[in-house]
Amino acid sequence: MAGSLDGLVFSPIADQAPGQVGTRTRFTYHERDGRIWAEYAGGDVVQGHLVGTRAGDRLDFRYVQLKTDGATSSGHCVSTVVELPDLRLRLEETWAWESQEGSGTSVVEQLP
Template sequence: MDISLDNIRMHVLQTAEQGVVNQDTLFCFRQNGRQVSAEYGGCQIRKGYLIGLIVNNKLTFSYCQLQIDDKLDYGTSSCELSRDENNRIILIEHFEWASRPGEKGTNVFVEI
């Protein structure tokens, strides 16, 4: 069954070493058909946006974010969606910074 991210709120359960998000970063998702977007903020992020497409529980998106130190960062991600034993959505994100060449990592998000 396909997972919808419409009106779903998530935070990060596990973050990559070079990641700038954590459990205090709140992601608010919207979905319209295959199009997915989110606004987020918290931790080191003043404001962030992502936009992408979801197909067969695989999400790909581009993101840009303004950090609290006024640094503008951006990159791309590919994600797998599933559900945990409590039926909460789990999103495993594999990201690559475009603004920090060569830096990439994995974050794990959970529905709240």
């Protein structure tokens, strides 16, 4: 199992569709006793939160966010924690909106 996410900051390696999480978004993760949560902001996201669980290298969480245009949105994500050769962590994500249409995959990496 890869190391703890607690206190680590992650950023997407590529931009998603307009109005969503992008390379300017920063996620600050917390982890305790199999629970994970994070705050995130940046780019088109004014404020976002996620909360869920970790079992081994699998994260399962719900997220909700407020965008710069005042719209809110929410969804579900399952991620795999991968340790990179330089010992940073990567999250390989499969997500789906619950408040609107759409789903996809993304990758976020721990900032150096």
